Amino acid sequence: MTSEKGEDRLIEVEPTPGQDLDLGTRVDGNGITTYHVICSDRRVGVFLEKIYDKDHKLIRLQKRSRDSRSETFFDTTTGAITHIFETASLPDGDTLTKNTVYFEDDKSSEDIIVISPNGELVRRVEREVIGIRTVFQGQTEYNSDGTPATTVNHRMDSHTGNVVHREQIQWQSEQQRSLTEEFFFDNSGNLTKYNKVLFNANCNPLIEELQTFDPDNHAVLKREIKGYSSTGRQNCIDTLTYRPDGKIAERHSTFFDDQGNTIGSRDCV
Secondary structure: OOHHHHHHHHHHOOOOOOOOOEEEEEEEOOOOEEEEEEEEOOOOOOOEEEOOOOOOEEEEEEEOOOEEEEEEOOOOOOOOEEEEEEEEOOOOEEEEEEHHHHOOEEEEEEEEEEEOOOOOEHHHHEEEEEEEEEEEEEEEEOOOOOEEEEEEEEOOOOOOOOOOEEEEEEEEEEEEEEEEEEEEOOOOOOEEEEEEEEEEOOEEEEEEEEEOOOOOOOOOEEEEEEEEEEOOEEEEEEOOOOOOOOOOOEEEEEEOOOOOOOOEEEOOO
16 A cells, blocks of 8 residues: 555545544565554544564554654664654745654754755754753754854753853854854853854954853953954954952953064053
8 A cells, every 4th residue: 555545545534533544454575564544533634654574563653644744763672762754844834854863871863954945944953862851952044045044052961951051153154154152151050151253254263252250140250352363363362350349450462473473462450
């Protein structure tokens, strides 16, 4: 029985809501046995196919409806799920595809892609999970021409679930960043460091700013601003330290030549 015939049969059948209909059994020449079952609901309509190996162990489960499809793969030795593939049509016309792979040690990875009706990439989401906790999630939004626009990455502590690192990227073209911001947190979720880099058209750093915070009261302890030449060589650094009341305690500036040698400095209080 092909999937097309099964779907035609789904349209013809008008069962009682909630009733399961067995559509038959097929034994292939290689010994694989396939069972076709319809889970019937007048508003949904799902075609379910279970595929077993020659030892009658479940190896794949397929579900199809008018707007979605999924395949679940099983380890025939342990019975555990190894892989799930899903695709669905979204209300706005976009298509969502999700691919989940399960590994040992209770780890899994998930890749989600959203594609527009004309085939352009809209969004991509990547996740890494240990147990029930997400330890990494990255999401990229794309322009209408398919080039990346923005990316936001989060890394979480596997024990507490708290965010330990957040990265935000603005893209000027594929593989070329225009702005990167990074936030670093301690195990209690307090911000400890912030780093921002502005890039020029050649993808070299132009200005970099680093701020260090007191995790107890979130006050700025130190601020460094680095300047770079058009070739990406650092040509200056401005360092500011702050008092507990938030006022500047000390400021020191250093300037460099193209070879990285110090050519001047100054101190301000």
